[in-house]
Amino acid sequence: MKYALFTGCAAKGACPELYQSAVKVAQILGIELEELKSAACCGAGVMKEGDPDLSLAINARTFAQAEEKGLPVMTICGTCQGVLSSANKNLKEDVPTRERINAMLAPDGIAYRGTTEVKHLLWVLIQDVGLDKLRHAVKRSLAGLRVAPFYGCYILRPSKDLGFDDPNDPTSLEKLITALGGERIDYSGRIKCCGFPLILEKESMALAMGGGNTAEAKREGADCMVTPCPLCHMSLDIYQERAERQLGERLDMPIFHLPQLVGLALGLSEKDLGLSHHLVSVDAALRKLGPQT
Amino acid sequence: MRATFAIQKFNPEIDARPHLEEYRLDVAWRGNTVLDALFQIKHQLDGSLTFRASCRSAICGSCPMVINGRERLACQTLIADEIDRSGRIEVKPLRQLRVVKDLVVEMDPFWSKVNAITPWLTPKREAAFVRHARGEIGEVMIPQNVHQTFYNVDACILCGACVSACNSLDVSPGFLGPAALAKAYRFVADPREGERRERLERLTREDGIWDCVRCNFCVEVCPKDVQPMEAIIRLRREAIREGLTDHPGATHITAFMDIVRREGRLNEARMPLAMVWPNLFRMLKILPLGLKMFVKGKVPSFFQRPIKGIREIRRLFRLRETFK
Numbered sequence: 001m002k003y004a005l006f007t008g009c010a011a012k013g014a015c016p017e018l019y020q021s022a023v024k025v026a027q028i029l030g031i032e033l034e035e036l037k038s039a040a041c042c043g044a045g046v047m048k049e050g051d052p053d054l055s056l057a058i059n060a061r062t063f064a065q066a067e068e069k070g071l072p073v074m075t076i077c078g079t080c081q082g083v084l085s086s087a088n089k090n091l092k093e094d095v096p097t098r099e100r101i102n103a104m105l106a107p108d109g110i111a112y113r114g115t116t117e118v119k120h121l122l123w124v125l126i127q128d129v130g131l132d133k134l135r136h137a138v139k140r141s142l143a144g145l146r147v148a149p150f151y152g153c154y155i156l157r158p159s160k161d162l163g164f165d166d167p168n169d170p171t172s173l174e175k176l177i178t179a180l181g182g183e184r185i186d187y188s189g190r191i192k193c194c195g196f197p198l199i200l201e202k203e204s205m206a207l208a209m210g211g212g213n214t215a216e217a218k219r220e221g222a223d224c225m226v227t228p229c230p231l232c233h234m235s236l237d238i239y240q241e242r243a244e245r246q247l248g249e250r251l252d253m254p255i256f257h258l259p260q261l262v263g264l265a266l267g268l269s270e271k272d273l274g275l276s277h278h279l280v281s282v283d284a285a286l287r288k289l290g291p292q293t
Numbered sequence: 294m295r296a297t298f299a300i301q302k303f304n305p306e307i308d309a310r311p312h313l314e315e316y317r318l319d320v321a322w323r324g325n326t327v328l329d330a331l332f333q334i335k336h337q338l339d340g341s342l343t344f345r346a347s348c349r350s351a352i353c354g355s356c357p358m359v360i361n362g363r364e365r366l367a368c369q370t371l372i373a374d375e376i377d378r379s380g381r382i383e384v385k386p387l388r389q390l391r392v393v394k395d396l397v398v399e400m401d402p403f404w405s406k407v408n409a410i411t412p413w414l415t416p417k418r419e420a421a422f423v424r425h426a427r428g429e430i431g432e433v434m435i436p437q438n439v440h441q442t443f444y445n446v447d448a449c450i451l452c453g454a455c456v457s458a459c460n461s462l463d464v465s466p467g468f469l470g471p472a473a474l475a476k477a478y479r480f481v482a483d484p485r486e487g488e489r490r491e492r493l494e495r496l497t498r499e500d501g502i503w504d505c506v507r508c509n510f511c512v513e514v515c516p517k518d519v520q521p522m523e524a525i526i527r528l529r530r531e532a533i534r535e536g537l538t539d540h541p542g543a544t545h546i547t548a549f550m551d552i553v554r555r556e557g558r559l560n561e562a563r564m565p566l567a568m569v570w571p572n573l574f575r576m577l578k579i580l581p582l583g584l585k586m587f588v589k590g591k592v593p594s595f596f597q598r599p600i601k602g603i604r605e606i607r608r609l610f611r612l613r614e615t616f617k
Contacts, residue, residue, distance in 0.1 A: 009558045009559035009560075009561065010559075010561070012558065012593070013558075013559065013560065013561035013562075013593040014561040014586065014591045014592070014593065015591070016590060016591075037600070037601060038557075038600050038601035038602040039600070040553065040557040040558060040600055040606050041553045041557065041558045041559050043553070044549075044559070045507055046545065046546055046549045046550075047546075047549065047550055047553065048526065049526050049529050049530055049546050050530065050533070050546045050547070050549075050550050051530075051550075051613050053613065054609060054610065054613045057609050058553075058606060058609060061605065061606075061609075104609060104612055105605075105609075107608065108605045108608065110605070153507070153508045153509050153510075154509075157508070157509035157510065157512065157513045158509050158512045158513060159513060166378075167513055168361070168362055168363040169361075169362065169378075169379070188362075192460055192463075192508070193460040193506050193508035193510075195464075195506060197506050197507050198461075198504070198506050200541065200545060200564070200565055200568045201503065201541040201542050201545055201568075202503070202504065202541070205461065205464050205465050205504065205506070206506075208463075208464035208465075209460060209463070209464055209506065212463075212464065238582070238586060238591070239582075242582070276589070276590075277589050277590050277591060278589065279585060279586070279589055279591075
C-alpha cells in the first residue's frame with residue numbers, strides 16, 4: 001500500500017493539523033507515503049473559472065509526476081479530490097484534450113499518459129486498509145461519541161467524475177465512524193455545502209450554510225462533526241463563532257478532520273493530532289471518550 | 294412486486310402542515326415509473342392526490358419532485374431502482390417553492406427569474422439577416438462548433454429540479470438560481486446576440502452569477518445534463534474577460550491565480566488580504582479573526598518559498614496569458 005501524497009494547500013497552510021494527523025495515521029495503518037513535493041495547487045475549482053486549460057495542464061503535470069513514480073495519488077482534501085478526479089477523468093477519456101494539454105507541457109519534457117489513479121484517504125481507508133483491519137487497530141474506542149459526518153461537496157459531486165459514494169446517500173464516513181466504535185448522527189446537512197467558496201466574497205451566505213448545517217447536526221444530538229475536507233473544516237471551525245453571532249445561537253461544535261478522528265481511535269495523542277490548532281475546543285468531545293489506554 | 298409509497302400530502306384548506314401518507318400497491322411491471330405509480334394511486338386508492346404531469350417522456354418538465362431525498366422527474370425514475378437502492382419510495386414536492394397542494398408547487402417565482410434574464414435574443418442589427426451575393430436576404434447560420442458551446446444549455450426543459458436542489462437558494466432566496474443563469478449563458482454565448490456586455494453587466498449585480506457556491510447539486514440533479522453550474526462558471530469567465538472585475542467574486546479568481554502563478558500553491562495568509570486590499574476598513578474587519586488564527590498556528594508564512602519547479606508553472610501561465 002504505497003501512495004504519492006498530494007497534500008493540497010490547506011494542509012500546508014491553515015490546517016497543519018490535517019497534514020500532521022494524516023501522516024501519523026498512515027504510518028500506523030501501514031500506508032506508505034511519498035510526498036509529491038513539487039506538485040502545484042489543484043486549482044480548487046477557482047482556477048478552472050479563470051482558465052480551464054491552464055488548470056488542466058497544472059493538474060496533468062501533477063499526475064505525470066505520480067506516473068513517473070509509478071504510484072497512485074492519495075489526497076487528504078475533499079476539494080482536491082473532486083478537482084483532481086474531474087481533471088483526471090477528462091484527461092484519461094478525452095484523448096484530443098490530453099494531447100492538447102500535453103502539447104502545453106511538452107517544452108518542459110512533461111507528458112501525462114493517463115495511467116494515474118487518484119484516491120482520497122477516506123477511500124483508501126475503506127477500500128485498501130479495510131474496515132476490519134481498522135476495527136482491530138482501535139485502541140481507544142469512540143463508544144459514546146455521537147459523530148455527525150460532514151462530506152462537503154467535492155468528494156461527492158459530480159458523482160459521474162468521483163464514482164465512490166452514492167452522492168445522495170453516501171455511507172463511507174458512516175461506516176468509518178461505526179468501525180471506530182462511535183455513533184453516527186443522521187441529518188440532511190451531511191451532503192450539503194459548507195459555504196466556504198463564498199466566505200471571502202459574501203460571508204453572510206457562507207455562514208448561513210456552514211452554521212445552518214452545524215446547527216442541524218447539534219439539534220440531532222451530535223457531540224462533534226468530522227469532515228474529509230479542510231475547506232469545510234475552515235468554514236465550520238474557524239468561522240463558527242461568526243456563524244453563532246449571525247444565527248444568534250450557541251453551537252460549540254468540535255470539528256475533526258477525518259484523520260484526527262481515526263487517530264483518536266488509534267490511540268494517538270492530542271499533540272500528535274494537532275488538536276490545539278482548532279479555534280473551537282474539542283475538549284467536550286474528548287471528555288465523552290474513555291481514558292486513553 | 295409490492296411497494297410502499299410514502300407521499301407528502303398537504304391541502305392548505307384543511308391541513309395545518311404537510312404530512313406523509315403511506316400507500317401500498319402492487320406494481321405490475323419492473324419497468325414502471327414513479328409517475329405510473331402516482332396515477333395508479335390516484336385512480337385506485339386516493340382520488341385527491343394532486344401532482345403535475347404531462348408527456349411522461351422526460352421532455353415537458355412537469356413532474357420534477359423530490360424522490361427518496363433527491364430531485365428527479367417522476368416519469369424518469371424507475372420504481373424498481375428506488376426499491377433496490379432504498380427499500381421504499383418517499384415522494385415530496387420540490388423545495389424552495391411554495392406548496393400549492395400535495396406535490397404541486399407554485400412555479401411563478403421560478404418563471405419570474407427566468408424572465409428576469411431576458412430569455413430571448415436581442416440580435417445585432419447586422420446579424421439578424423445576411424444579404425447573399427445574389428441580393429436575396431437569408432438567415433444567419435450558427436456554425437456547429439459554436440452551437441456546441443451551449444447546446445447542452447439549450448436542452449433545459451425548465452423543470453426546476455436544479456432550483457429545488459440549489460444550496461445558495463437555501464440561504465438567499467433572491468438568487469437568480471441555476472436554471473435562469475444557465476438560460477442567461479445561452480444568450481451570452483450566442484454569436485448573434487447584440488447586448489452581450491449589457492447582459493453580463495446585469496448578471497454580475499446582486500443575486501447574480503457571483504452568488505453560486507459551486508456545490509454541484511444542480512449538475513447532479515439535472516435530468517437533461519444541462520450542468521447549470523458549468524454555465525455559471527463560463528459566465529464568470531466571460532465577465533472577467535469583458536473587464537467586469539469590480540466584484541469580490543472576480544477578485545477572488547484573479548488573486549487566487551496570481552498567488553498560484555507566483556508560488557505554485559495557494560498562500561492562505563495572502564489570499565484574504567488580497568480580497569480586501571487596499572480598503573483599510575475591510576482590512577480592519579478581517580483582522581480579529583486573522584489574529585485568532587495566528588495564535589492557533591493557522592496563518593502560514595506570508596513569504597512562502599515557491600514550490601520546486603515553479604518555472605514550469607509560470608511558463609504555463611505565460612503560455613495562456615491569463616490575467617497577467
